[in-house]
Amino acid sequence: MKRIILLLLFVTIFLNQKETHASEILKVKLKNYIGDKEELTIQVKGRYTTMNGIEVISEEVEHILTIKKGSILLTNQNEKMSFDDSFVLIPDVYDEEHVITVNNKKYLGAMEFMIEDGKYIRPINQIPIEDYLKGVVPFEVYPSWKLETLKAQALAARTYTMTHMDKDMDDTIQYQVYGGYEWFEQASKAVEETKxxxxTFDNKFHQCLLFC
Incomplete structure (x- = not known):
C-alpha cells in the first residue's frame, strides 16, 4: 500500500510538469553502482520531503543512512531521523534542478530506501521512462556512436522496458545498465527523437531485437 501511495504522489508531482501516465513511471532497483551496502551517503539538490510531505531533507548536506535494530537511520551533523523499514524521498518538482546523489551517483525523480535481506539498504529509483532511457542508452552502447545508431538502440531499449514493466527491474546487465542522471547529449537526442x-511485429511488441 505504501508503494502505491508513493507512485500516486510522484505521478501527481510529475503531472504538474508534463503530460504522462502512471504506466510511464518506472521503478529501478539500484545495484550495479551501489552494490550491497549497510551504509549509504546521500545528498539532495532542491527541496525533497519524506512521503508524509512534512519532514524536509536539508539540501547540500551529507546524510548517512545506516540500519539499526530493523530501522533505517538518517543522520547528519544536526539531524537524526528514524524510519521503520523503508522511507521515500520525493522532490517538490520533477526537473533537473532536483537531484538526489547516492554514493556520489546522481539520480532524478523519487527515491525509496528499503532494508534488503535484513542488512542492506537498497535504493529504488522512480523515474519517467523517457528519462530512464536517457540514462540507459549511453551505457548500453557507446554514446559517441552516430545518431541513427543511437536511435535504433533507443527504440530497442524502450521496447525492452515496456515489455518488462511487470518485472522487478534493476540497473544491471540482467536487465539494462542504467547510469542515472549521467546523460550524454547525442544519446539524449536519440531518445527524444524516438519518444x-x-x-512491433504484426502489431505486437517485438522484444527479441538485441536482447534475446
Missing part, C-alpha cells in the same frame, strides 16, 4: 516509439 514513445517501440518496435
Amino acid at each position: 514513445g516509439e517501440i518496435i
Whole structure:
C-alpha cells in the first residue's frame, strides 16, 4: 500500500510538469553502482520531503543512512531521523534542478530506501521512462556512436522496458545498465527523437531485437 501511495504522489508531482501516465513511471532497483551496502551517503539538490510531505531533507548536506535494530537511520551533523523499514524521498518538482546523489551517483525523480535481506539498504529509483532511457542508452552502447545508431538502440531499449514493466527491474546487465542522471547529449537526442516509439511485429511488441 505504501508503494502505491508513493507512485500516486510522484505521478501527481510529475503531472504538474508534463503530460504522462502512471504506466510511464518506472521503478529501478539500484545495484550495479551501489552494490550491497549497510551504509549509504546521500545528498539532495532542491527541496525533497519524506512521503508524509512534512519532514524536509536539508539540501547540500551529507546524510548517512545506516540500519539499526530493523530501522533505517538518517543522520547528519544536526539531524537524526528514524524510519521503520523503508522511507521515500520525493522532490517538490520533477526537473533537473532536483537531484538526489547516492554514493556520489546522481539520480532524478523519487527515491525509496528499503532494508534488503535484513542488512542492506537498497535504493529504488522512480523515474519517467523517457528519462530512464536517457540514462540507459549511453551505457548500453557507446554514446559517441552516430545518431541513427543511437536511435535504433533507443527504440530497442524502450521496447525492452515496456515489455518488462511487470518485472522487478534493476540497473544491471540482467536487465539494462542504467547510469542515472549521467546523460550524454547525442544519446539524449536519440531518445527524444524516438519518444514513445517501440518496435512491433504484426502489431505486437517485438522484444527479441538485441536482447534475446
